[in-house]
């Protein structure tokens with residue numbers, strides 16, 4: 001199919017490009033041709049453009065790159081609001097027995113809920129780290145990818161796995177895990193079936209064993225080899241809590257970062273969620289190898305995990321993106337509010353007022369996310385030739401109009417309404433509503449599936 005020559009012209013809009021120089025325009029234009037940005041700059045769009053199918057007056061709006069989510073567990077949408085006063089390990093042990101009962105219908109509904117909530121809030125690239133595959137539960141990966149494709153967002157599925165259960169000193173119950181061979185074979189099959197390596201790919205797949213305390217050393221090692229053989233990225237959880245650090249020392253005789261290094265898990269094709277408990281040499285190892293971090297400030301607060309050293313990571317050159325994390329540990333399920341939370345929570349850490357500024361927070365949620373997903377040449381900033389994934393935030397309403405600086409308004413202020421978001425040049429949200437999914441139907445189905453899962457879990 002030839003690329004579309006249709007153009008969308010956006011004018012009179014404030015623009016934060018998040019390019020390498022942080023170029024901004026107080027009033028500018030963006031011309032989208034097909035699925036790419038054709039031109040961007042100050043003032044009006046060039047005259048005489050052909051095939052213009054839509055003109056958007058962006059007065060009262062800020063245009064930014066679409067937000068990129070780098071860590072999530074969609075299935076948790078139907079187990080929100082449970083184990084609300086627990087730390088990570090107690091929370092996991094409380095929830096694993098319920099999670100191990102999910103099926104394809106539940107997973108699909110939960111994916112719709114997770115994706116819908118994020119898309120409404122300006123996310124144009126989503127990711128799901130899915131690692132619970134109960135026997136006989138159907139095609140869970142396929143159902144998640146279908147939900148993302150129907151919603152119209154760009155998507156990375158991190159095909160997770162667990163093979164270290166209670167009998168091997170792990171945290172998950174024995175019936176909730178896969179075998180080493182089964183997990184590797186299913187992961188390879190998922191990559192071969194769904195991963196698209198092209199520039200404008202809408203679906204990519206990463207290899208993603210869950211965490212050191214739920215995965216065997218052999219699965220970590222062979223998972224890394226598999227990903228490199230297939231040319232896809234690697235994702236897992238790392239250094240989330242002090243309990244995890246203790247677990248690694250007891251079981252492996254070393255801390256999490258050394259363990260990752262020993263299993264082939266540091267590299268510029270790897271990104272890890274959390275990385276809260278990192279010392280200077282851990283951060284240096286991430287910087288030296290180009291290993292990326294998915295910073296999840298709300299989830300870290302919810303589970304009392306601690307504050308990741310994001311300012312030190314950025315100073316050392318570690319790529320850092322933002323993550324919602326699963327919504328059983330971040331019930332809001334929103335990413336645009338994480339811009340603000342990242343900024344505020346890091347100021348509670350060691351760096352105080354200089355920890356992060358508004359533009360750094362916006363960069364984490366856009367370009368930083370594109371970097372850790374391995375897509376920085378394609379998305380994450382507004383530049384001619386990149387894919388047209390962008391958001392128009394309404395900043396002339398009651399929540400923002402009295403703040404002069406547009407970037408300060410959307411980061412420090414209330415969550416800004418999304419008037420329009422484009423993914424791959426195609427509108428996905430208009431005036432705060434999803435265009436390709438029925439929000440009321442999703443609300444109903446997610447409630448029904450949450451109740452059905454609770455019933456099944458209670459009976460077993």
Ligand SMILES: [Zn+2]
Nearest residue numbers: 237273325326
């Ligand atoms: Zn997680």
